[in-house]
Amino acid sequence: MNALLLAAEGEPQPPLLPHLDELVIGLIAFVIVFGFLAKKLLPNINKVLVERREAIEGGIEKAESAQIEAQSVLEQYKAQLAEARHEAARLRQEATEQGTAIIQEMKAEGQRQREEIIAAGHTQIEADRKAAASSLRQDVGKLATDLAGKLVGESLQDVARQSRTIDRFLDELEEKAEAVR
Amino acid sequence: MSADQTLAFDPDCHIFTGCGFPAPGLHTFIYEPIATWGGFELTKPMLLAVLSSIVVVGFFWAAFRKPKLVPGKMQMIGEAGYDFVRRGIVYEIIGKKDGEKYVPFMVSMFFLVWMMNLWSIIPLAQFPVTSLIAFPAALALIVYVLWVSLTFKKHGFVGGWKNIVGWDKSLGPILPLVVVLEFFSNLIIRPFTHAVRLFANMFAGHLLIVMFSLASWYLLNGIGIVYAGTSFVMVLVMTAFELFIQAVQAYVFVLLACSYVQGALSEHH
Numbered sequence A: 001m002n003a004l005l006l007a008a009e010g011e012p013q014p015p016l017l018p019h020l021d022e023l024v025i026g027l028i029a030f031v032i033v034f035g036f037l038a039k040k041l042l043p044n045i046n047k048v049l050v051e052r053r054e055a056i057e058g059g060i061e062k063a064e065s066a067q068i069e070a071q072s073v074l075e076q077y078k079a080q081l082a083e084a085r086h087e088a089a090r091l092r093q094e095a096t097e098q099g100t101a102i103i104q105e106m107k108a109e110g111q112r113q114r115e116e117i118i119a120a121g122h123t124q125i126e127a128d129r130k131a132a133a134s135s136l137r138q139d140v141g142k143l144a145t146d147l148a149g150k151l152v153g154e155s156l157q158d159v160a161r162q163s164r165t166i167d168r169f170l171d172e173l174e175e176k177a178e179a180v181r
Numbered sequence B: 001m002s003a004d005q006t007l008a009f010d011p012d013c014h015i016f017t018g019c020g021f022p023a024p025g026l027h028t029f030i031y032e033p034i035a036t037w038g039g040f041e042l043t044k045p046m047l048l049a050v051l052s053s054i055v056v057v058g059f060f061w062a063a064f065r066k067p068k069l070v071p072g073k074m075q076m077i078g079e080a081g082y083d084f085v086r087r088g089i090v091y092e093i094i095g096k097k098d099g100e101k102y103v104p105f106m107v108s109m110f111f112l113v114w115m116m117n118l119w120s121i122i123p124l125a126q127f128p129v130t131s132l133i134a135f136p137a138a139l140a141l142i143v144y145v146l147w148v149s150l151t152f153k154k155h156g157f158v159g160g161w162k163n164i165v166g167w168d169k170s171l172g173p174i175l176p177l178v179v180v181l182e183f184f185s186n187l188i189i190r191p192f193t194h195a196v197r198l199f200a201n202m203f204a205g206h207l208l209i210v211m212f213s214l215a216s217w218y219l220l221n222g223i224g225i226v227y228a229g230t231s232f233v234m235v236l237v238m239t240a241f242e243l244f245i246q247a248v249q250a251y252v253f254v255l256l257a258c259s260y261v262q263g264a265l266s267e268h269h
Helices: A004-008 A020-153 A159-180 B044-064 B073-093 B096-121 B134-165 B169-218 B224-265
Strands: B035-037 B040-042
Touching: A020 A159, A020 B044, A020 B073, A020 B096, A020 B134, B044 B073, B044 B096, B073 B096, B073 B224, B096 B134, B096 B169, B096 B224, B134 B169, B134 B224, B169 B224
Parallel strands: none
Antiparallel strands: B035 B040
């Protein structure tokens, strides 16, 4: 409370008259602050602010490019998918056509083979028939000759004998047939 | 109430004891030296002024010494303050392109003035350094030197003078009158008002707080206690009000500094 004394001591100087010592201290105070801030601290923060801005803008740019890339990939994928679908449809169509053609061919082949077989059968039967007919003709001729010989050889007076001859002949025939069988 | 304050009255002095009210006055703003070196006397306001520098530098040192891309708490606060002056004042008044160069100057000015004002309500300090005209005058002088030198650097000698006196041929016969008015207004009155505006606001604010504080104490007797209570409420109200005024005055001081610089850089002031 030693300040109490001051009031008693003379007139204070006018309030608008600057005290030189204080003025100098004020200048120094500003120079200190300005020196530190202008030379070191504000450049520091400015650098970081620029870096931060670049980081944010870079991030946005990266995201944009990624989005564009994703879009193009999607488009590519879609195009490929469409192409694949188209290809599949084409293949299916082709397969159907091929299948139809093959079936058609097979049918024709089957038909042809059947006809061949039938034709071959007919020929065979015809040949067999011809062979049978010719051999039959020979046999019948021989038989008829035999029979006629026998009939002529025997006395034609005796009916009984005649009939016996015929019976015998028929028996022989049967025997022959059985022997053949 | 600070013990260093020039209270100039007996602590036993109360109303109804035959003791007159020890009104605060100019003596409230005078301090005895704390220390003396030769002819130089260190007083409390001087100490506070230097402390203001240290506090401002210390704060920004803590905030911006190793700034990170993702800021910590201190850096965030520092950036907010920095951004307020840079974008809120400098870019607004001078423009981004021309103003960038003066950002460090204005940031230093703003925070130094604000801190000098803030001491008013910081316990134990309780004295706004800027309520002594020498400190606002020193800062106004720096701004004055800056904008005057900028004017001549930008427009040359003749152009600089024309800029200062508001030379405009189209004014015709009243041109001489305008020249004289502008000359005094810009070159002589401007630095004075720049300093006094800050000084007077802080001076008056401090005086009010001291007056209500003293009254609270002085009235503390008999029926006067009721009035002492009222007076004390006023101390609180004025303290809160001062908190606001301190920031506003720092803002106005820097705003004007920017406007002077802007005037110096522009073609017509």
